[in-house]
Amino acid sequence: MEMxxxxxxxxxxxxxxxxxxxxxxxxxxxxxxAAGEIAERLEVPRPTLSFHLSQxxxxxxxxxxxxxxxxxYAARLKGISELLEYLIxxxxxxxxxxxxxxxxxxxxxxxxxxSDATGExx
Amino acid sequence: MEMxxxxxxxxxxxxxxxxxxxxxxxxxxxxxxAAGEIAERLEVPRPTLSFHLSQxxxxxxxxxxxxxxxxxYAARLKGISELLEYLIxxxxxxxxxxxxxxxxxxxxxxxxxxSDATGExx
DNA sequence: TTTATATTTCTAAAAATATGGAAATGTCAC
DNA sequence: GTGACATTTCCATATTTTTAGAAATATAAA
Numbered sequence: 001m002e003m004x005x006x007x008x009x010x011x012x013x014x015x016x017x018x019x020x021x022x023x024x025x026x027x028x029x030x031x032x033x034a035a036g037e038i039a040e041r042l043e044v045p046r047p048t049l050s051f052h053l054s055q056x057x058x059x060x061x062x063x064x065x066x067x068x069x070x071x072x073y074a075a076r077l078k079g080i081s082e083l084l085e086y087l088i089x090x091x092x093x094x095x096x097x098x099x100x101x102x103x104x105x106x107x108x109x110x111x112x113x114x115s116d117a118t119g120e121x122x
Numbered sequence: 123m124e125m126x127x128x129x130x131x132x133x134x135x136x137x138x139x140x141x142x143x144x145x146x147x148x149x150x151x152x153x154x155x156a157a158g159e160i161a162e163r164l165e166v167p168r169p170t171l172s173f174h175l176s177q178x179x180x181x182x183x184x185x186x187x188x189x190x191x192x193x194x195y196a197a198r199l200k201g202i203s204e205l206l207e208y209l210i211x212x213x214x215x216x217x218x219x220x221x222x223x224x225x226x227x228x229x230x231x232x233x234x235x236x237s238d239a240t241g242e243x244x
Numbered sequence: 245t246t247t248a249t250a251t252t253t254c255t256a257a258a259a260a261t262a263t264g265g266a267a268a269t270g271t272c273a274c
Numbered sequence: 275g276t277g278a279c280a281t282t283t284c285c286a287t288a289t290t291t292t293t294a295g296a297a298a299t300a301t302a303a304a
Binding site (some may be wrong): 003004006007011012013014016018023026027043080084087088089090117 | 206
C-alpha cells in the first residue's frame, strides 16, 4: 500500500461521525446497512452522511451496492486489512519481543479459520 | 478506549509527514530516534516537526524522553495496540469466517513470543 | 404518469489544521 | 559566566475540511 492511500484511509476514519459509521457498518457484518438507516441511527443529516460515506468508500474501507432504491454499505475487508498491515509493517524489525502489536490484538477477537486455537492464545 | 481518543490517534496518523514519522520511529525500535535526526531524515523544518511530534505524543502513539540536550521519540506500544484493537473490535460478531482482519495481518509480521510458529502460519 | 421515497450533487459559508520564521527555553562545554 | 546546540512555543497566514439547505437524480409503487 502506498503512503497516500494510507493517509486517505486514516483521514476517512479520523472523524467522529465517520468512525461511528465505520464501526456500525462493521458490526452489521456482510449484510451491511442502508444509508437511510445509518442516518437515522446516528442522527446525521442526509447530505452530511452522504459526504462521509463517500469519504469512506473512496478510501476503500466500505463498499456500496444498490438494492431497490436503497444503497447498502458494508465493510470492505481487503481495504481494512491492507491499512492495518501497513501501519504495523515494521513493528518487529527482528526483535519479536518488542513488537508493537502483541498477539492479543488480533487473536483476542479473531480465531484464525481452520485453527485449533481458542482465541486465548499463549 | 473512547471514541474521542481513537479519533485523536487517527487524526495524528492521517497526515503524510506524521505517518512517515510514525513509521520511522516504529522501525527504529525501543531505542527511538532524536527529534533532530527525524527532522534531517524527513527534511521537515524543526518547528513543523515539533508540532507533528506533539500531535503524535498527545495521541498516545509515541513517547518521548530526554537524553542530554536531545529529545528521543519512541513508539508507545500500548497506545498503538489499543487503537488497533478499537478499530477491529466488532469485526467478527460471531461469524469468524467474515472477519475483517484475517490472521495474516498480524501473524505475518509478528511471531508470538514463546511460540514455535515460523511467522508463516497456516 | 403521478406521487412518494432514498440518496446524492451543488454550493457557499463556518470551522479546523498546517506551516514555518522569529523568539524563547533548556542543556551542555569551555 | 559566554557561546553553541537541540528543541519548543508563539503567531499570523494559508490551506483544507466540514456542514447542511436547496435542487437534482433515480427507483418503485399506485
